Amino acid sequence: MTLRELGIGKSGRVLAVGGEKVLRRRLLEMGITPRTAITVKKVAPLGDPIELFLRGYVLTLRLEDAEKIAIEEIVE
Numbered sequence: 001m002t003l004r005e006l007g008i009g010k011s012g013r014v015l016a017v018g019g020e021k022v023l024r025r026r027l028l029e030m031g032i033t034p035r036t037a038i039t040v041k042k043v044a045p046l047g048d049p050i051e052l053f054l055r056g057y058v059l060t061l062r063l064e065d066a067e068k069i070a071i072e073e074i075v076e
Contacts, residue, residue, distance in 0.1 A: 002068070003040075003050075003061075003067070004050075004067040006073065008040050008043055009039070010039070011076070012071035012072060012073045013035060013037055014032060014036045014038065014070070016034060016069075017070075019065070023068065024068075031054055039053045049061055050063065
């Protein structure tokens, strides 16, 4: 499953961060690293971008970038 597929209000744990070198490095620098918990807070009216909560801050990410992040859903 990718981060793009996670629904609003759902949480997941990062398994792997993919993408080209520049994109992957940028995602890692923003705190999206393996084993990080991420919650989808909002989705823009047209579906792109999505607002995420991780490591105590809010991050907005394009769907194109979100599909490069493999996650497992956290069932509460």
